[in-house]
Amino acid sequence: MQRTPIIAGNWKMHKTTEEAREFAHAVRSLTPKENMDTVICAPFTSLDALVQELEGYPIAVGAQNMHWEESGAYTGEISPGMLTSLGVQYVIIGHSERREYFAETDETVNRKAKAAFAHGLTPIVCVGENVEQREGGKTKEWVREQVLRAVEGLSSEQAKQLVIAYEPIWAIGTGKSSSAEDAQDVIAFIRSTVEDGFDAQVAAQVRIQYGGSVKPDNIGTYMEQPDIDGALVGGASLTPESFLKLLEGARGGKK
Template sequence: MRQRMIIGNWKMHMGADETASFVQELLPRIGEASTFVGIAPPFTSIPAAVEAAGSSYLEIGAQNMSEYAEGAYTGEISSAMLKEAGASFVILGHSERRAHFFETDEGIHRKVKWAIEEDLLPILCIGESAKEREEKQTEEVLEKQLSSALDAFSETMLSNLVIAYEPVWAIGTGKTATPEMAQETHHFIRTFVKNRWGEEVGMRLPILYGGSVKPENGKKLLNEPDIDGALVGGASLEVASFGTLLDIAEEL
């Protein structure tokens, strides 16, 4: 059975002090949760989050990393540096990175590879735009993103991977896919992985949904058979709403 996962992507919110306070308030809500619970604060807040989390069940991750291991790349942070800072996972290929910073599938492929080699759990984000969905290109777009990002990966490498399906048209817009729509797309992703890397790999691969996930729609989304959790944006910035999503995951 696949583990439930609730991961908060904080984007460019919360400094170190705010992060420490948030974590301290959240920890009692986590307890000994069977759900994988993680937050990805800004780079500069990772050490504060790690210190505040201590030996709890809360995992701390990053929102991005370099596609290079080291070198003259001003402003970049490597997978090894994230690991040294205490991160255990990293979000890669988010649509905001693809759109605003012109990240390519090839660059994302290199990032995923470095993350796995450094024993960081990569959360690979994929998703289609509103125009692509309207033109019925969703499956074609997702297949291209998956094929490029995971090119030449072995079954073993895919056992250390999480996919997050985030329809671009639903991120930060207040819109969300219906549970049925999300399930249909998640099922396509899982079937694609099964056909490419085998039944066992596809069945154990966690696939998260992202795109305006909040307590009001969380239960219906997480109740779908191929939706294993959520990559949460705005609702992860408040302990009350993030904690409620965790409670929902624990109850299912």
């Protein structure tokens, strides 16, 4: 099964709208078109500008969160329909920073994943263990639970289109990336978990990224792994130079 690799930048809480426009100008015509999905997940305030600046170029735009309801008394929240009306195509759901600082739970992740599909958005669902869980040998047990709770109630057709990002929390923003072999091991396990939740066909199609201190000089080693279909990248996605080098490095790893 040939899966299209997907590289997504997650800008987190970085860049004004003007800075986002400048970035888009710098990268749009240089981004490789063939056989790779490229996404920038930006703060809400830059989404509209990015969609406009990147129209006709091979870079899709994603949000970093959303609410699951269509509308209502949820001060400060953004609905799925608000995102699609801008032309946003992806949404990160359940990033560990949202789970840690903003009370995101497996239940809200599941609601958001369903809402994303109901609106034609592709969810990038994040899972991953913390350092205590890793050291206690609990990584697989933990991510299995996160994955199964996230996909509960999705149809097989939806699950096939899902993107899962495996991001060990201890590797995020620390410079301590997981080895490519360790990441492959957990990601193959996540794929078998999807098979348990659905079937082998769904598991063969779901795309699973690695995230956590991915840089231009190590992305190729992840992309060489059979079950790793891309990366969710924070810090190294913030400058046009580094972002373009990531894409180059990713292409080199997936021949």
